[in-house]
Amino acid sequence: MAAAPKTIPRHIAIIMDGNGRWAANHGLPRIKGHEKGADAVRACVEACGELKVEYLTLYAFSAENWQRPKTEVFALMRLLEKFLKEKTAELLEKNVRLQAIGRLTDLPLNCQRQLHESIERTAGNDGLTLVLALSYGARLEIIDAIQSLLREIEAGHIDKAMINPDLFSKHLYTRYYPDPDLLIRTSGELRLSNFLLWQLSYTEIYVTPKLWPEFGKEDLRAAVADFAQRQRRYGVV
Ligand code: FPP
Numbered sequence: 001m002a003a004a005p006k007t008i009p010r011h012i013a014i015i016m017d018g019n020g021r022w023a024a025n026h027g028l029p030r031i032k033g034h035e036k037g038a039d040a041v042r043a044c045v046e047a048c049g050e051l052k053v054e055y056l057t058l059y060a061f062s063a064e065n066w067q068r069p070k071t072e073v074f075a076l077m078r079l080l081e082k083f084l085k086e087k088t089a090e091l092l093e094k095n096v097r098l099q100a101i102g103r104l105t106d107l108p109l110n111c112q113r114q115l116h117e118s119i120e121r122t123a124g125n126d127g128l129t130l131v132l133a134l135s136y137g138a139r140l141e142i143i144d145a146i147q148s149l150l151r152e153i154e155a156g157h158i159d160k161a162m163i164n165p166d167l168f169s170k171h172l173y174t175r176y177y178p179d180p181d182l183l184i185r186t187s188g189e190l191r192l193s194n195f196l197l198w199q200l201s202y203t204e205i206y207v208t209p210k211l212w213p214e215f216g217k218e219d220l221r222a223a224v225a226d227f228a229q230r231q232r233r234y235g236v237v
Contacts, residue, residue: 004052005228010180011055012027012048012224013203015195016040018187018211025211031075036085036213041091047217048096048128051224059195063103063137075146077107080134081114083103090116095127100137101173103144131177138197145171182227184220186212 016037023033035036041058048056061081066073084098093096098118107115115134148171152158158167169175179199188209192200208215 005225008051008053008224010053010206010227011057011178011180011214012053012182012184012220013057013059013180013196013200014184015059015183015193017185017189017193019213020209021103021187022213029078030072032118033213034076034079038079038213040213041083042087043131043217044215045091045102046094046218047220049096051221053128053132055180055226057101057131057133057174057177057196058181059136059193060132061102061134061136062194063135064139064194066106066135073177077111081111083201084114084118085167088121091118091122091130092125095125096122097125097127098122098128099129099131099176100134101131101141102134102135103140104168122218129173129177134193136173138192138194141173144173169198169205172198179203182206182223184208184223186210186215202232202234204232 019033019037020030021033023030023034025033036204041060044058045056045236061076065076068076075164100115100119104112104115115132145168149163149168150160153160174196179201180196180203183200183203183205183207185207188207204227206226208219208223209221
């Protein structure tokens with residue numbers, strides 16, 4: 001096992017891509033790729049806990065993913081519910097606090113119930129915070145933030161002159177978390193796919209050709225080691 005690099009990102013965000021391609025490569029139905037992807041989630045959570053990463057945000061289901069065939073959407077929702085049901089005990093044991101961002105009320109009711117139960121049960125943990133992005137779209141999040149600011153203005157709680165990047169950030173779903181330091185995208189695609197558009201402004205990006213179901217602990221460690229070599233400048237010389 002590679003030694004942990006000195007500079008550990010506080011917050012890692014991951015676009016978990018390539019489940020479908022992994023399944024096709026193995027002559028399996030797409031859902032088998034998602035199931036294998038859920039195993040990779042477990043490994044990454046473990047690796048982040050070991051490295052003392054504070055926040056891990058996973059793009060588990062995008063607002064656009066609802067447009068996939070009904071059978072795949074249904075299977076993904078069932079997988080999510082099963083994952084939460086089966087893994088909450090392990091999250092408790094590993095001191096992981098579960099959170100979620102996105103339009104969560106779009107999820108089927110039994111998924112919402114299980115999600116809230118898992119969030120509540122792990123609320124007292126103070127190790128890694130695992131944030132699942134579910135029915136999440138960054139443009140929708142920005143629109144929701146604008147609506148929230150407008151409500152505050154109409155209620156007379158703030159004046160429009162007070163709007164600045166800090167205040168805006170406080171109206172995003174991610175208001176409780178620092179911006180990601182490192183974004184990992186698997187399966188080689190070079191795009192953000194409507195993920196955390198505001199929050200990724202100064203994030204270091206790491207793209208690997210590996211498909212998500214093949215992405216293991218050592219791959220996460222390699223991404224963190226690569227991050228440790230970067231010089232972050234935030235636009236300053
Ligand atoms: C992208 O692969 C992946 C998803 C749309 C869903 C991510 C879901 C998981 C990793 C499993 C469940 C997660 C949890 C938290 C239990 P793709 O289907 O777009 O792959 P492709 O581009 O190769 O078709």
